[in-house]
Amino acid sequence: MAEPFVEFQCDLREEDYRVVFPDANGQTEPDETFGFVRSEDEWVRLRSQLPPEHGPEWGTLRRFVRKVFTSGEIVMPDGVPIKHWGFEDESGVRGLPSPTIRVAGGDLVQVRLEARTRQHTIHHHGIEPDMDNDGVGHSSFEVTSDYTYQWRAHPANAGTFFYHCHVNTTLHVQMGMFGALIIDPPGTDPNAPPSRENPKKPVTDAPDEWSYHREAIWALYAIDPAWHELSHAAGMCGEDAGLHDFQPRYFLINGHAQTADGSPIGAPGVAIEAELGETIFLRLVNANYFPVEVSLDDALAPMIVESDGRGLRDQLDLSGLGLRGRYVSAPWSAVGGRLAPAERYGLLLKPRSRGTYPVEVRFRHWITQEVVGVARTTVTVR
Amino acid sequence: MTSATTTPLVPARAGASLAALLALAAAGFAGLVERPGSVASAVVAGLASALAAGWLARRLATVAVLGGPVRAAAAAAVALIAAATAAVGSGAAALSAGDGVLAALSSTGAALVLGLLVTTPAATALLVPGARARVAGTRPVPAARGTTRRGFLQAGAGSVASAAVAGAAARGLVPDEAAAVARPFRLKITEGDITMVDGSPVFFRGFTTPDGTVPQLPGPPLGNPGPLPANPEITEGEPVRVHITNDTPRDHTFLIDRAGDEGATDPVVGPVRIPANTTTPVEISFTAPAAGTYIYRDADRNNRLLGMHGVMVVLPRAAGQNRPYAPGPDRLEIPAEVVLQFVWCVHGVDPVLGELARERFRDSVIDYPLESFLPRYFFINGKNGTEALHDESTVPVLPMQDATAAQVGCLIRCVNTGVATHALHWHGNHVFVLQRNAVPARPGLVFEKDVLRLDALQRIDVLLPAHTGLDAWPMLTPDHPKFADQVFPMHCHSEMSQTAGGGLYPMGMLTDWHLAGGSVPASGSVPVNGSTPAVEQVRTRLAEQRAAIRRSRSARGRRMRLSVSPSPAPARAGRTTRFRFRTTTVMGGRRRAVRGARIRFGGRTVRTDRTGRAAVRVRFARAGRVRARVTRSGYRTLTRIVRIGRGR
Numbered sequence A: 001m002a003e004p005f006v007e008f009q010c011d012l013r014e015e016d017y018r019v020v021f022p023d024a025n026g027q028t029e030p031d032e033t034f035g036f037v038r039s040e041d042e043w044v045r046l047r048s049q050l051p052p053e054h055g056p057e058w059g060t061l062r063r064f065v066r067k068v069f070t071s072g073e074i075v076m077p078d079g080v081p082i083k084h085w086g087f088e089d090e091s092g093v094r095g096l097p098s099p100t101i102r103v104a105g106g107d108l109v110q111v112r113l114e115a116r117t118r119q120h121t122i123h124h125h126g127i128e129p130d131m132d133n134d135g136v137g138h139s140s141f142e143v144t145s146d147y148t149y150q151w152r153a154h155p156a157n158a159g160t161f162f163y164h165c166h167v168n169t170t171l172h173v174q175m176g177m178f179g180a181l182i183i184d185p186p187g188t189d190p191n192a193p194p195s196r197e198n199p200k201k202p203v204t205d206a207p208d209e210w211s212y213h214r215e216a217i218w219a220l221y222a223i224d225p226a227w228h229e230l231s232h233a234a235g236m237c238g239e240d241a242g243l244h245d246f247q248p249r250y251f252l253i254n255g256h257a258q259t260a261d262g263s264p265i266g267a268p269g270v271a272i273e274a275e276l277g278e279t280i281f282l283r284l285v286n287a288n289y290f291p292v293e294v295s296l297d298d299a300l301a302p303m304i305v306e307s308d309g310r311g312l313r314d315q316l317d318l319s320g321l322g323l324r325g326r327y328v329s330a331p332w333s334a335v336g337g338r339l340a341p342a343e344r345y346g347l348l349l350k351p352r353s354r355g356t357y358p359v360e361v362r363f364r365h366w367i368t369q370e371v372v373g374v375a376r377t378t379v380t381v382r
Numbered sequence B: 001m002t003s004a005t006t007t008p009l010v011p012a013r014a015g016a017s018l019a020a021l022l023a024l025a026a027a028g029f030a031g032l033v034e035r036p037g038s039v040a041s042a043v044v045a046g047l048a049s050a051l052a053a054g055w056l057a058r059r060l061a062t063v064a065v066l067g068g069p070v071r072a073a074a075a076a077a078v079a080l081i082a083a084a085t086a087a088v089g090s091g092a093a094a095l096s097a098g099d100g101v102l103a104a105l106s107s108t109g110a111a112l113v114l115g116l117l118v119t120t121p122a123a124t125a126l127l128v129p130g131a132r133a134r135v136a137g138t139r140p141v142p143a144a145r146g147t148t149r150r151g152f153l154q155a156g157a158g159s160v161a162s163a164a165v166a167g168a169a170a171r172g173l174v175p176d177e178a179a180a181v182a183r184p185f186r187l188k189i190t191e192g193d194i195t196m197v198d199g200s201p202v203f204f205r206g207f208t209t210p211d212g213t214v215p216q217l218p219g220p221p222l223g224n225p226g227p228l229p230a231n232p233e234i235t236e237g238e239p240v241r242v243h244i245t246n247d248t249p250r251d252h253t254f255l256i257d258r259a260g261d262e263g264a265t266d267p268v269v270g271p272v273r274i275p276a277n278t279t280t281p282v283e284i285s286f287t288a289p290a291a292g293t294y295i296y297r298d299a300d301r302n303n304r305l306l307g308m309h310g311v312m313v314v315l316p317r318a319a320g321q322n323r324p325y326a327p328g329p330d331r332l333e334i335p336a337e338v339v340l341q342f343v344w345c346v347h348g349v350d351p352v353l354g355e356l357a358r359e360r361f362r363d364s365v366i367d368y369p370l371e372s373f374l375p376r377y378f379f380i381n382g383k384n385g386t387e388a389l390h391d392e393s394t395v396p397v398l399p400m401q402d403a404t405a406a407q408v409g410c411l412i413r414c415v416n417t418g419v420a421t422h423a424l425h426w427h428g429n430h431v432f433v434l435q436r437n438a439v440p441a442r443p444g445l446v447f448e449k450d451v452l453r454l455d456a457l458q459r460i461d462v463l464l465p466a467h468t469g470l471d472a473w474p475m476l477t478p479d480h481p482k483f484a485d486q487v488f489p490m491h492c493h494s495e496m497s498q499t500a501g502g503g504l505y506p507m508g509m510l511t512d513w514h515l516a517g518g519s520v521p522a523s524g525s526v527p528v529n530g531s532t533p534a535v536e537q538v539r540t541r542l543a544e545q546r547a548a549i550r551r552s553r554s555a556r557g558r559r560m561r562l563s564v565s566p567s568p569a570p571a572r573a574g575r576t577t578r579f580r581f582r583t584t585t586v587m588g589g590r591r592r593a594v595r596g597a598r599i600r601f602g603g604r605t606v607r608t609d610r611t612g613r614a615a616v617r618v619r620f621a622r623a624g625r626v627r628a629r630v631t632r633s634g635y636r637t638l639t640r641i642v643r644i645g646r647g648r
Helices: A040-047 A169-174 A227-230 B016-034 B039-052 B054-067 B068-087 B100-116 B160-169 B302-305 B351-361 B535-556
Strands: A061-075 A081-088 A098-104 A108-114 A123-125 A146-150 A161-164 A178-184 A212-223 A250-253 A273-274 A280-286 A292-295 A303-307 A345-350 A355-365 A371-381 B134-135 B187-194 B201-208 B239-246 B252-257 B265-272 B276-289 B292-297 B311-316 B337-349 B377-380 B397-399 B406-414 B422-426 B431-436 B451-454 B459-462 B486-492 B510-516 B561-567 B577-587 B592-595 B598-601 B605-606 B613-618 B624-630 B636-645
Touching: A061 A098, A061 B605, A098 A108, A108 B265, A108 B613, A108 B624, A161 A169, A161 A280, A161 A303, A161 A345, A169 A227, A169 B451, A178 A212, A212 A227, A212 A355, A227 B351, A250 A355, A250 A371, A273 A280, A280 B459, A371 B486, B201 B377, B239 B252, B252 B276, B292 B459, B302 B351, B302 B451, B311 B406, B337 B397, B337 B422, B397 B535, B406 B451, B451 B459, B459 B613, B510 B535, B561 B624, B561 B636, B577 B598, B577 B624, B605 B613
Parallel strands: A061 A108, A098 A178, A212 A280, A273 A371, B187 B239, B337 B406, B397 B510
Antiparallel strands: A061 A081, A108 A146, A123 A161, A161 A178, A212 A250, A280 A345, A292 A355, A303 A345, A355 A371, B134 B276, B187 B201, B239 B276, B252 B265, B252 B292, B292 B311, B337 B377, B406 B459, B422 B451, B422 B486, B431 B459, B486 B510, B561 B577, B577 B592, B577 B613, B598 B605, B598 B624, B624 B636
8 A cells, every 4th residue: 555645743852752663674684683593493403502501492483474464454343444463474364363273382473574664573561581572663663674583482371462663552453453472381382272182271281171172262352443444653743643532433343343232242253152071162262452340150160270371379389380380270259350451361260051142342532431332142051 | 631632623412513513602702702893703712612512512402412401500600601611712722720811710719608608617517436626726737758668769860759759748638747746738628720632721729739720730748649748648547647637618528438339338537527617727637547548538429529639648557668568367367568659549531520510619518420430531540541651749750670579569549530430441451359349358258450440439449560571572671672671551441541531542541551671789779769781771761751741731932724735636545745834823803824834744844835835746656544744933833644545
């Protein structure tokens, strides 16, 4: 999409405010990045030299491509088209949210961002890389053409993360530049769905009773239509773009908006179906800017086992390597059933009886805490 | 908080023209009042301010729809103030806290009221359970110097440390010499304007030191909030005295509560009434509550939002250096000593509420419902996202070390004095939740988070372990080219809070933390305040950046404008284009050319001619954002962004 010539009058002094961040132009050659790993063989050789607590036996090199697109459009239930942006994956798949990145613990992950013409980054939210691979303009650089982010999913930690653009973030994340990032425990095939025959575990070295057979990833998201008319750098030169005032009108789970009649969203990937006796793992990602309450039926017995990519433990494990204490779970009510913006929770559901259980996601105003919108779906147990 | 002004181009949403018209009318009025006979310039200034007050559009549009008298009055007041600011002539940028016509107006008003009011006998101060409030004698309390348990920042940043000590001493909060009788913490209730990062003055009510003139955000700390050594510490169970004076013509209250609710549900102190115009201090004595983080505040929500809040830090008895609580059987065990501690007080500011407070300066309580509150500026420790990145009492700089060591990381006391739900997100490390509202975490359930939900009035103390970043590849070893200083942001993910004045990402609720490489002594013991040589290098650099910002802020200069016309237009990548520039400035109400300005663009440098014009022929290989930079002595440097579209 050719951009028209846009004028910005920046009276701000750059040296004061660093509104314009450094750019990384054309880092197409991998060896321009310090420590960039070029092949699986090289990776296996490097990791096998690691000390035991860093899991020298785990991980393969996994490459992803995320191309920025700004021409997305999604039609709301009332017929209103909403423009959105996002990341297109290596096989040309687009979506709102953007396609999930899924790896296993120990993997070396290389995500090639193709920003094309304008500044973008990818911040792998919850991952702890070095600062150049953290995707934040003021602490590293923004990307105008392409850059390959590299980090290793430490084998000690698996769980629910997400990735998003960190340029003019207030706008860009709302425009749809986010997707789920899931890390399976080491030794798991991230591309194989869980099943009765091949159950998965939510965190590294989880107890057997935490194995799950069904899985859902819900991106909880709300749209303020006015923001979706704004341009890439809205507000960056001091104009009032209204980005302090979020007024969402549409409420979505995984890009599926709640209809006005209040009927539950039945789309695949949202509505959950399972058989009695199966364990469901529900990953919640709050991708909007208001706190969200997820109301789950008691019969589903929702238990938190993981949050922000870390298992819950009974002791303080300052190393982050699982050296102290053991895993515990807590009822969903322990956190009031609420997620702050960008929080993630991994819930194990062990339905006790058959039935269709309604789920209501309530988006609450960040100040008044009033419910400003809901999204409904169901969990069906046969 | 003084900073450059911006000239917005387009008010963002509908209703802008209405706002512009109203503001223009108000500007004309203000101009007449301020400079009789100069209506034309006032109108020009008014137009500028109407644009500057573009955010009014939405508020005024709401007013037009709802017709609420409160909103209408407030919005009109804001328009008037914005206009008056512009009409002063020097522009909002030159208007530092407390300067200009605004402060003059408000102080005149205050004087008027002072004359009208009969001074309330201070003996009417309320007596409340658990706290004793009385008016202290007129004998001034001498300031004393001393040391704290936590020690001083070490040499290497000596100038920084001494400056900090001097600053703290100037704030009137210095430690006891003899701990036998606790010296009081002294606070003064005041009001005044503080200039936001976009140049807008905002009116606050707040606490300050006895010699302060404008509110401090947050108010002066009770106890020692962080790594700086100058404040006396408060230890649980010890007596605490606070002396409060009130410079304003209205009563206020003082409340410290254990719970995190609006109103007093489990008070340590108060609410104690602080009568209007009290120059002899009201003395408040109480026993320090359980170790933890507390908020002191006016019990009224809107006064708290207007700035009447501060933080009290109570340290545990008989515990390590920076622990949030003493060990106990039903308390989560912290298996290490903590190197540093900080307070991060987060707050959101609604200028409309400020204008109401300016207008209703006699009213102790302002009627402004929660639904009306629309924060437009966001702070950590009273600082926007630019200032907080360099602030020594906000930015943790920590030695990079093994998190299994005997001393790790830092304690961060996260305090929400506003009303919004914030979501503090750490890059680089997860944090551990240790204490909520001064109640230690219980063993058996530990949350390790990268996002911390922080609701209104909550105080959550977390431990940032400051380990090397588990997922870093290349790993953060001495071989890493940026081993010396790894910078990670911490910001709120309720992303509205990342803005200032409706845009200006990321000048809201944002700061950084630093991991400084270099060797830690082999014993595993970290020096006091984590002052390894590598850490001190980073701290010194931050101090230099702070000083540089201060210098550039204080540099006055005329403002330029730069227009760019590409030919052929629009500019596209891969095509040689002639970019014509014109530099102008406003002088005597007229736009004039600026000759001799140096323009750097596309790797070339040109100077403008007598008509302010210059041209550059250049071909850009890639589409994107290109900067044009204009400099001239006596003028502020200006950076323009020029978009280069994709080639066909």
